[in-house]
Amino acid sequence: MSSRLEEQLRADIVEAGRRMDARGYVASNDGNISTRIDKGRLLTTPKSVPKGYMTPDMMVIVDYEGKKLGGDRDPSSELPMHLEIYRNRPDVNAVVHAHPPTATGFATAGVPLTRAVLAEVVTTLGSIPIAEYGTPSTAELPAAVRKYIKAHDGMLLANHGAVTCGTDVMSAYYKMETIEHFAKISLVARLLGGENLISREEVERLQGLRGMYGIAAPAPLCADPSELASGIDALCQVLEAPESATERLVPALNTVARTDVNEALRAASRDGEIRLTYGELTALIADAVKNLRD
Numbered sequence: 001m002s003s004r005l006e007e008q009l010r011a012d013i014v015e016a017g018r019r020m021d022a023r024g025y026v027a028s029n030d031g032n033i034s035t036r037i038d039k040g041r042l043l044t045t046p047k048s049v050p051k052g053y054m055t056p057d058m059m060v061i062v063d064y065e066g067k068k069l070g071g072d073r074d075p076s077s078e079l080p081m082h083l084e085i086y087r088n089r090p091d092v093n094a095v096v097h098a099h100p101p102t103a104t105g106f107a108t109a110g111v112p113l114t115r116a117v118l119a120e121v122v123t124t125l126g127s128i129p130i131a132e133y134g135t136p137s138t139a140e141l142p143a144a145v146r147k148y149i150k151a152h153d154g155m156l157l158a159n160h161g162a163v164t165c166g167t168d169v170m171s172a173y174y175k176m177e178t179i180e181h182f183a184k185i186s187l188v189a190r191l192l193g194g195e196n197l198i199s200r201e202e203v204e205r206l207q208g209l210r211g212m213y214g215i216a217a218p219a220p221l222c223a224d225p226s227e228l229a230s231g232i233d234a235l236c237q238v239l240e241a242p243e244s245a246t247e248r249l250v251p252a253l254n255t256v257a258r259t260d261v262n263e264a265l266r267a268a269s270r271d272g273e274i275r276l277t278y279g280e281l282t283a284l285i286a287d288a289v290k291n292l293r294d
């Protein structure tokens with residue numbers, strides 16, 4: 001018979017699954033959720049079940065090697081990714097994995113959510129990197145997640161989705177909500193010409209307030225972004241936050257467009273004719289207007 005605690009954990013997983021489905025974070029049987037019961041056992045969602053329509057009795061009990069200890073169904077094939085997170089994060093009691101469409105769009109375009117844009121995201125998750133692509137259900141995915149999990153409570157999974165962790169099921173789930181919400185806001189801001197970024201000084205001030213709100217900091221900011229050299233597990237976070245002694249918000253440079261413009265100008269000097277795409281032309285005009293204002 002299951003304990004009161006286990007009953008509660010089963011109910012929490014059912015509720016998080018229902019919310020993931022209601023918000024469109026999963027299609028079909030996508031996604032999985034797990035939580036620690038005790039030192040030897042985890043409770044996790046079954047495979048091949050829509051996450052919005054689970055009942056508490058469907059859950060599977062496994063050990064920390066992934067061996068099934070109880071339940072009528074089999075655990076998700078993504079369980080090894082969850083196990084990897086628990087192994088690396090003794091402070092974490094729950095893991096949520098889903099495919100929220102906007103965040104997954106960023107993950108598919110190879111665009112990480114690493115800009116300091118929203119004070120709440122800076123204080124809670126900090127930076128949201130992209131774990132390298134790994135074939136789902138293979139050892140590649142846990143290996144890709146391992147690189148970032150010590151220093152991040154949430155990350156995008158290249159061409160796949162997102163994963164979050166927390167001290168309990170709902171806190172891990174809420175981080176998934178935050179990531180998708182942040183992705184939507186970032187997308188709109190970029191459609192409107194790009195984000196203003198929170199300055200590094202302000203980021204430090206915001207992160208200093210974590211204690212006041214009872215938020216555990218996942219990891220400090222990297223003093224030097226090259227600390228995150230490939231092959232080394234990240235122990236710090238890279239956050240795009242420009243230094244500014246006077247401004248708390250600094251416009252993000254449209255570096256991609258600028259590079260394209262420079263390339264076009266270089267090509268022009270070769271054959272004497274300037275050819276710009278519409279995007280490059282508007283970037284050039286936006287640049288010129290900005291320089292006039294400054």
Ligand SMILES: [Zn+2]
Binds near residue numbers: 097098160161
């Ligand atoms: Zn998935």
